[in-house]
Amino acid sequence: MALEKRKKEVEIPTSSLADIAFLLLVFFLVTTTVDVDKGLSLVLPEKGQETKVRQKNIASLLINAGGQIMLNEEPVELRQIKDRVRLMLQENPLLILSVKTDRNTRYDVYVDVIDQLKQANAPRISIAEPES
Amino acid sequence: MEFKRKADVTAGIPTASLPDIVFMLLIFFMVSTVFKESSGLPVVLPDARKIEKLQGKRNIAVIWADRSGNISIDDRLVEVNSIRNLVYNKVADPLHPMKLVSLRIDKEVKMGNVTDIQEELREVGGTALNINYSTRTAAD
Numbered sequence: 001m002a003l004e005k006r007k008k009e010v011e012i013p014t015s016s017l018a019d020i021a022f023l024l025l026v027f028f029l030v031t032t033t034v035d036v037d038k039g040l041s042l043v044l045p046e047k048g049q050e051t052k053v054r055q056k057n058i059a060s061l062l063i064n065a066g067g068q069i070m071l072n073e074e075p076v077e078l079r080q081i082k083d084r085v086r087l088m089l090q091e092n093p094l095l096i097l098s099v100k101t102d103r104n105t106r107y108d109v110y111v112d113v114i115d116q117l118k119q120a121n122a123p124r125i126s127i128a129e130p131e132s
Numbered sequence: 133m134e135f136k137r138k139a140d141v142t143a144g145i146p147t148a149s150l151p152d153i154v155f156m157l158l159i160f161f162m163v164s165t166v167f168k169e170s171s172g173l174p175v176v177l178p179d180a181r182k183i184e185k186l187q188g189k190r191n192i193a194v195i196w197a198d199r200s201g202n203i204s205i206d207d208r209l210v211e212v213n214s215i216r217n218l219v220y221n222k223v224a225d226p227l228h229p230m231k232l233v234s235l236r237i238d239k240e241v242k243m244g245n246v247t248d249i250q251e252e253l254r255e256v257g258g259t260a261l262n263i264n265y266s267t268r269t270a271a272d
Contacts, residue, residue, distance in 0.1 A: 018147065021154040028161035037186040037194075037234050039177075039266040046261065047254045063243075103244030107237050108178035110246070111265055118182035129247060 040114050042125065057094050059085070060128075063113060065104035078109075081116040089122060100128040172196040173204050178239035179270035186264060191231040193222045195249060199240040203249065212245075215252040219260050231259050236266040 061081070062070040069076050071084060089095055097117050101110055117125050173196040186192060195215065196204040203210055205218050222230040233253060237246060253260045 014151070017151045018154055021151050021158055025154055025158045025161065028158065028165055032161055032165045037192060037264065037266060038183045038269070039186070039234070039264045040180055040182070041184050041186075041232075041262070041264045044250055044254050044261040044263055046257055101243040101247075103242060103247070105243040106239065107241045107243060107246055108239035110243055111178040111180055111239070111267060114265070115180040115182055115267075115270075118180075127250070129251075 040111065040118060042114070042127070045126065053096060057092065058096050058098055059088055061097060061099045061113060061117075063099070063101045063105045063109055065102040067106060067109040069109075069113065078112055078116065081113065082120045085117060085120040085122055089120065093123075095122075096124045096126050097122050098126045098128050166190070171207065172236060173198040173202055175199075175236055175238040176240070177236065177266055177268045180265075180267040181270045183267055183269060184264075186232065186234065190228050192234050192264075193219060193230045193232075194234045194236055197235070197237045197241055197245060197249065199238040201241075201245060212248045212252060215249060216255050219253060219256045223256060223258055223260055229259070232262045232264060233260055234264045234266050 059072055060070075064070075069078060069081065071081065076084060085097065099110070099113060099117075114125065172194065175196060175198050193205065196202075198204075203212060203215070205215065210218060219230070219233065235246070235249065237249075250263070253263065
């Protein structure tokens, strides 16, 4: 009786590979948090760096402790800032907006003002140290 | 002439390349996943409209400040005057040099405290001058 030797093909079973990969995929899908940090970006002035600027190129924005805002010495509503600043920038594109707050001003008022300036596309925003 | 019956065609979706596709997706998610490192302080962020999205998380340092005056960096409560050293170490980190500081400040914090933090960052200088006031998107 002749024994028929059959060559067996050795193979790694790959049918469950997709299942394993899907499992890992689902794990990473679930654990991925896509909370992108978003907000208003600014660059702080360097320490000890003082540049002299002509008075006519500066517009000052003062915010007091109560959240009232003055633009160039006259009181202004928060929502008007955007349009006012836009007009001022049309007249003088080199204008620097200097924002000065009181130490007791609330942070959200300050952020609102910066937001208004950003909406008016003010290229140069300067933060003055608050009065104590 | 007798017509031959058409052989039954088994219509199957080819699954041979399925693992490849899945692995590609898998690698994408593996690379983009950043496990949450710090949970920070409970803060209510202010709203803003003209917001920018920040790119990447790895080069950003986050400073938390809540309404009771606590300041936290990397899950540790810190004093204002130690921000300087902590941030300096992050800027000088050879592996992931910090490029930006994200300020997650509660909207009821007084500007005095915010300025103190900013003054500390100005002491460090360099990339620590790039800041971002973290906000929520304002609903119109």
